[in-house]
Amino acid sequence: LEDENIDEFRTLFLDIHPYERAKFYAKLPKDARMHVYHFLSPEEMAEVFENLEIEDTEYEELLSEMNPTFVADMLSQMYADDAVDVLNELDKEQVASYLTIMDDEAAGEIKQLLHYEEYTAGSIMTTEFIAIHSNQTVKSAMYILKKEAPRAETIYYVYVIDEEKRLVGVISLRDLIVSDDDTMVYEIMSDRVVSVSVSEDQEEVARKMRDYNFLAVPVIDFQNHLLGIITVDDIIDVMEEEASDDYSKLAGITDVDSADKNIFSAAKKRLPWLIILSFLGMMTASLIGRFEDTLDQIAILAVFIPLIAGMAGNTGTQALAVAVRRIAIGDDKEENKLFLIIREAGTGVITGAVCGIIIMLVVYFWKSDFFLGLLVGFSIFITLIVATLAGALVPLIMHKFKVDPAVASGPFITTINDIISILIYFGFASLFMNYLVQ
Amino acid sequence: LEDENIDEFRTLFLDIHPYERAKFYAKLPKDARMHVYHFLSPEEMAEVFENLEIEDTEYEELLSEMNPTFVADMLSQMYADDAVDVLNELDKEQVASYLTIMDDEAAGEIKQLLHYEEYTAGSIMTTEFIAIHSNQTVKSAMYILKKEAPRAETIYYVYVIDEEKRLVGVISLRDLIVSDDDTMVYEIMSDRVVSVSVSEDQEEVARKMRDYNFLAVPVIDFQNHLLGIITVDDIIDVMEEEASDDYSKLAGITDVDSADKNIFSAAKKRLPWLIILSFLGMMTASLIGRFEDTLDQIAILAVFIPLIAGMAGNTGTQALAVAVRRIAIGDDKEENKLFLIIREAGTGVITGAVCGIIIMLVVYFWKSDFFLGLLVGFSIFITLIVATLAGALVPLIMHKFKVDPAVASGPFITTINDIISILIYFGFASLFMNYLVQ
Structure with a gap:
């Protein structure tokens, strides 16, 4: 399959779910992976990396197989939080070199996220959210939503901010959809927003999202500025990590979960x-x-x-x-x-x-x-x-x-x-x- | 606060998040709870019960405080999967008596769900999903979606079925929103649906949803008929349960998590x-x-x-x-x-x-x-x-x-x-x- 036909590979590969693509890619031997890099665009590869579940130490090897420009392109196509997860496994020089060849916007977002301490809300949040103003109509809000949908990590919550980018409300896509086109956003938004602070512990964030059954939660700084959002899929990973961490410690072993090669x-x-x-x-x-x-x-x-x-x-x-x-x-x-x-x-x-x-x-x-x-x-x-x-x-x-x-x-x-x-x-x-x- | 003013209580109570309402209600003494039942409608009470986190044995006591018709009304207003969770804690006679005074549609849904064995996909799924046909336009799909939104547990995935109610595709609200009104559903739906069987173990379901980052997954029988959906909030509860179960067993204790009264x-x-x-x-x-x-x-x-x-x-x-x-x-x-x-x-x-x-x-x-x-x-x-x-x-x-x-x-x-x-x-x-x- 792998050895020759680009078109056939692309048709088959792109037809399966991104998670299966990632699983398939992770199992390939090195020379087959080298083909994949030529068959896929950085954008398609970005989707694979977003779904990849491998040992933290393996990222460095995989990235080193690719052309640096390709890596930079791929990273800027990824959701910022996932890109940061990958970059966190590399040494500082490598990170810096990728960031310099990356386009400025993506590099800026990633740099900002790299800043936050591990295990805080800031370290798992993403900056790709949709924000609107309260004095818009539902129709114009839906217009923004459609425009930004391809880039946003979730479109199911839309956050309402004021002129200084302070979080003032939240509205679910569900509410937008069932409302009339010319309703004003402030009429239907909820102004009691449950949010987390950027320095909050990730376990605390997980607990809140579980209790409130949220699909996403906004992250704010101490002045109530909206910085990013955390989505439920990230929280599931956090919960798994923490549970297996507690379990490992009760058993007196460093890490019970990662596959041991030898x-x-x-x-x-x-x-x-x-x-x-x-x-x-x-x-x-x-x-x-x-x-x-x-x-x-x-x-x-x-x-x-x-x-x-x-x-x-x-x-x-x-x-x-x-x-x-x-x-x-x-x-x-x-x-x-x-x-x-x-x-x-x-x-x-x-x-x-x-x-x-x-x-x-x-x-x-x-x-x-x-x-x-x-x-x-x-x-x-x-x-x-x-x-x-x-x-x-x-x-x-x-x-x-x-x-x-x-x-x-x-x-x-x-x-x-x-x-x-x-x-x-x-x-x-x-x-x-x-x-x-x- | 509690003792007299209905209006004030309702304004304050209904203004807070359902999870906080449930927490508040759970902490009330019995006589205060008796007031609440008169101040709130069965529908409002249903929302409280959907968010309640109490010991399994406490449900019986709480329900016995209410008028049976009120309970039946409340249960039929709850999402079917949550109602089943409550009913599973009662003895069979009580369940039967509530089901007889309940309206037929809700009772039917609940009876069906009570059937499934514990810890299977069937036992945690809900029947409140949105289904459309593949030969509809996006516009008519959106119309159905808006109409069914208030009752559906999630509107973010819409499932496509054929005439025999077999699952043939899935489409996310995201895809619907970014498509033109007169696109046909079959053009944009994904026909490689990842689904789970009704008898599948709940842990297996959780694993799939985590790996694929789903917000909901459809549940089918062996003939591919769409029976229900499982949403991510239910899965988070399953994961917590299983993790704490493993932890308890490693420590040699029956149940590490529930609060011990004495x-x-x-x-x-x-x-x-x-x-x-x-x-x-x-x-x-x-x-x-x-x-x-x-x-x-x-x-x-x-x-x-x-x-x-x-x-x-x-x-x-x-x-x-x-x-x-x-x-x-x-x-x-x-x-x-x-x-x-x-x-x-x-x-x-x-x-x-x-x-x-x-x-x-x-x-x-x-x-x-x-x-x-x-x-x-x-x-x-x-x-x-x-x-x-x-x-x-x-x-x-x-x-x-x-x-x-x-x-x-x-x-x-x-x-x-x-x-x-x-x-x-x-x-x-x-x-x-x-x-x-x-």
Whole structure:
């Protein structure tokens, strides 16, 4: 297919959906891709790149295969936010060189967007929106809309601005369509516009769009000037990213989602955590080492170490997950925190009591040793309370100090709780040793 | 505010965004809610309910506060998919009684939707779409669109059907707007419609909409009849649900997201896993019990139990998370599986070797006991390989048997790997005991 016929390729390729075009292109070997660059215009290639889903590091390679003028043309044909996503993966010199050969208008828009900090509303917004004035008629608004439609990222919301480009209203295409031609825009526009600030966190933006069921939201600066819009497709990507980020961290792995080309890159994502954890584990070991005398006398104590440590780890992970999600949902007002801690303590008491009694009985009947059962069961009870509190407190404290609470990953809390649980267990064991020595 | 003035309340209430209205309503005490039902029409109340975010169990209480005719009126004014969401929370008799007092058209639509199985495309779709024929002009299509706009869930895509209601094309409002009035629909419609089947899993639908950046997707039966559409706001809810579901399961907790009214409901969500895990933990304990003789002779072995078990648990959770996500993303073609297992084994060898050597050296220098270091390090090496494989295999096997792989939660894998690691560790220890006895 690829090797000769331009026309046939173009007919087939342009007939399929842009997302499928991008998928097809991403799978091609290098020499076939070189053909594609000659068969397609920069504009057509721009559509492919807007839909491309590849590793961040691959953009550089793909762009280097093309003629720089072609790249510049393509980038200026892309929606500005998508072009910025691509450019963010290149080094500064490359970006500068592409921007100089680009036409001035597109370069200007892109430069402006490159400015904003990562993970803010500014970094995911696009400047291709449609703006009208409030003293227009619906008819003239529709005229502007038709004219600008090919270039705008969405035409389903039209924003109303005043002479100083301040956002004063919003009107949906739905409202425009059902209104009479000579209605004035200010009569039908909504002047209570929900907007986001350009420096707002992208997670916050996602939450707003989800709650309000918006297809797009306007982005403003602190003086209420309309700077851009964020569309729902960008928000879906943000939500996916954040969800998989939280998930990865709970599992103690750098990035769970990207395809690993080989075992070394996979190992690289897991080793940092594993190495930190082995040192924390050595601490646990040295802690038990301090109780070697106790252990020498009552070897059976060792039997229950994994049980107690495991329960502490599990209950800590549960409390952690609840706390991280609650913070992520934004349910973190000051007055709630004390309440949350009290509630976690209460939950710890209940789960600790239930599990403690079950385990006490099992150990008692299994080993026919009442004091051993009591020791293990009581240790479980105390351990679960403390571990639950630790799981809930660590993310809260991290959040307080503006650290992303999700970095307190499951394995980390698990290991911390291992240590706590062993201290509690051997502490009690040493105290009541007289009752235990057989 | 609430106590007297109807007009003032209506002006203020109807001026804010429906989402804010719903939030306001949800926070009202019962007696204030009773006022609201008298102040608002069923139609206005329907808009509130469409935007309500409450616990599933609360719907029953709220509806019972209203007059049944009011409820029926309200439900028939809601978008059919939202009404079905509410009705799904009631028992069958209540649903039947509301449906009988509802007007026939709305009741018919809702009955049809109640039919579909949970978590399928059918269960989240709505029947309020706009359909036209291909031999219409753009002008007449726009006329239909304007007429149906108030009732349709989205007007931004218009679906083209033939005489037998089979889906033959799609056209966006954008395309309609930029076309001349007398263009024929078949000239500008796209006849390669991406659609989903009514029985398709909702996660699959979400994936498609995300990949193709759709605002809505048509739902068809096996004969290509257009049954309904799914809009992007429903998909965002699905994505949130699935992400938080996976997250909860990794943490070993039933539901991480819903607000817990009291410590008992919080404990209830955590106890099932904790109890299962305490029995698994008892198995670990009885396993160590079998090595009591070994332990009696070399008490220092106990010191490294949590380290080894912890490393096994952590690495297993990492492998689990990667496998679960990969299956969720749909990257689970047959030929990939063997490759995935080989890759996980390779990753296990690398991480095992690195951690094993580090730990061997630390133990050697700490305890000045070469054989102990070798034993612990080598156990870590073998354990990490096996634990990584277990973490990757369990979800794959579950997926094979059509069980949701995410139920293989982190704590579950952790405990399984505890057992494996202890077997390996004490197995080696018993074998090489002669070298170890001090």
